[in-house]
Every structure is written in C-alpha cells, then in structure tokens.
Amino acid sequence: MHKLIRKEYINENLFKIFFDKKDLKFFPGQHFSLSIPNKSINREYSSYTSSNDKELGFLIRRVEGGIMSNLLDKMEVGDELNIYGPYGSFVLKDEYIENKQIIFIASGTGIAPFVSMKETYNLDNYKLFVGIRETRDLADAEKFDESKSYYCISREDNISKNNHYKGRINNQLEKIEYIKDYENSIYMICGNSYMISDVYDILVKEKKINPNNIITESFF
Numbered sequence: 760m761h762k763l764i765r766k767e768y769i770n771e772n773l774f775k776i777f778f779d780k781k782d783l784k785f786f787p788g789q790h791f792s793l794s795i796p797n798k799s800i801n802r803e804y805s806s807y808t809s810s811n812d813k814e815l816g817f818l819i820r821r822v823e824g825g826i827m828s829n830l831l832d833k834m835e836v837g838d839e840l841n842i843y844g845p846y847g848s849f850v851l852k853d854e855y856i857e858n859k860q861i862i863f864i865a866s867g868t869g870i871a872p873f874v875s876m877k878e879t880y881n882l883d884n885y886k887l888f889v890g891i892r893e894t895r896d897l898a899d900a901e902k903f904d905e906s907k908s909y910y911c912i913s914r915e916d917n918i919s920k921n922n923h924y925k926g927r928i929n930n931q932l933e934k935i936e937y938i939k940d941y942e943n944s945i946y947m948i949c950g951n952s953y954m955i956s957d958v959y960d961i962l963v964k965e966k967k968i969n970p971n972n973i974i975t976e977s978f979f
C-alpha cells in the first residue's frame with residue numbers, strides 16, 4: 760500500500776496527487792494501475808513525476824460522474840491505496856534522447872508522461888504541443904521552455920500570451936513546416952483517442968511522417 764503524501768489543485772477538476780514511492784521503479788511514460796482498497800475498482804494513470812523523485816505523482820482530471828477520479832479527489836493525506844505496475848511501452852528510447860528532436864503532443868492530462876520525461880532526462884531538443892479547453896486547465900507550463908511550447912486553447916477568444924493559440928492542436932500541426940527538421944523527428948502523442956487519430960492523420964497523410972516515428976498512448 761502507498762500513502763498519500765500531498766495533493767495540489769490547479770482548479771476544482773484538475774489536481775496532482777503524490778504518493779510514497781517505496782521501491783517502485785519505472786521509465787518515464789509508463790503507467791500504473793491504482794486501486795482503492797475494498798472498492799474492487801482500478802484505473803490506469805501515467806507517471807507524472809520524474810523517475811528519480813522520492814514521490815510518485817499523478818496528474819488527474821476529475822471526470823463528472825467518473826468513479827475513480829472522484830474517489831482520488833476525495834482522498835486525504837495519510838490515506839492509502841494499491842499501486843500496481845509499471846506497465847506499457849510509451850517510453851523514450853536512448854537513441855531518441857541522444858539523436859532526435861522529440862515532438863510531444865498532448866490533450867489535457869496527456870501532458871503527464873511528458874512532464875515525467877522532461878524532468879527525468881532534462882531534455883533540450885523537443886517541442887511541445889498541448890490542447891486544452893481553457894487557460895485555467897494549463898498544467899506545468901513553467902517546466903517547458905516557452906519558445907518550444909505551443910498551447911492550443913479551444914474555448915477562449917482572448918488569447919494574450921505569445922505561445923498561446925486559439926483553436927485545436929490540428930490547427931498548429933497543419934503548418935508544422937515552421938519547425939526545423941520536423942520530417943525526421945520522433946512524435947509522441949498522448950491523451951484523448953479522437954485527438955490522437957486526428958493528429959496521426961495529419962502527420963502521416965498530409966505531412967508524410969514515417970509512422971514508425973509516431974508513438975501513441977490513448978487515455979480514453
């Protein structure tokens with residue numbers, strides 16, 4: 760069992776939750792299965808903290824009517840749950856870290872594994888595209904270089920920051936030629952399955968990116 764050490768709320772529906780890690784080891788981008796004792800329910804959550812941290816953290820969106828995300832929202836410091844894993848292969852190979860530009864593309868909490876990767880490997884050769892509905896849903900922008908990040912905000916009209924854009928991720932990726940060496944980059948896409956499939960089509964069909972250079976992780 761792993762004890763809840765602290766929680767941080769970004770807004771009432773978006774929060775970070777940190778557990779004692781014990782001897783769990785993982786590669787950034789892998790996910791864990793969280794299970795609350797006596798509830799016989801479990802859900803997957805991607806690693807959000809660095810592999811080197813003492814705590815194991817997750818970035819959670821509280822889903823209206825959702826079972827697990829609401830139970831996590833109600834958990835208090837000192838409460839315990841079971842954490843199984845790690846699982847999955849949504850990870851960066853050494854050759855990518857050393858030789859490739861990595862293009863991270865996330866919707867919502869899909870940014871979690873990219874925070875874990877950035878923090879663990881101290882990456883420099885990357886670009887980040889994030890799709891959110893409103894500015895208040897922005898998580899961890901300060902952990903990424905402003906000149907390398909593009910925030911696509913779908914439900915707000917007054918966009919005030921340089922790297923904030925009105926619209927969806929697709930609108931930015933349709934003109935991806937402005938990114939140097941975009942043809943040979945590695946693309947990691949994470950979040951909502953509709954976003955993943957839209958972005959995949961743009962990259963492969965329109966921009967002729969080799970599908971072998973695209974790695975995806977679907978949350979729902």
Ligand SMILES: Cc1cc2nc3c(=O)[nH]c(=O)nc-3n(C[C@H](O)[C@H](O)[C@H](O)COP(=O)(O)OP(=O)(O)OC[C@H]3O[C@@H](n4cnc5c(N)ncnc54)[C@H](O)[C@@H]3O)c2cc1C
Pocket residue numbers: 790802803804805806817818819820821822824825826827828829867868871976977978979
């Ligand atoms: C590999 C993997 C990694 C994941 N990592 C994360 C993570 O880091 N953070 C995170 O918040 N979730 C993550 N999820 C989603 C998570 O497992 C749950 O599906 C989510 O928390 C909803 O569970 P629930 O029990 O609250 O909702 P349920 O009672 O299972 O109801 C689910 C309903 O909510 C929808 N839904 C699920 N997730 C969302 C969402 N984020 N926004 C809107 N609707 C949603 C589903 O399509 C479904 O209709 C991940 C899923 C997978 C498969």
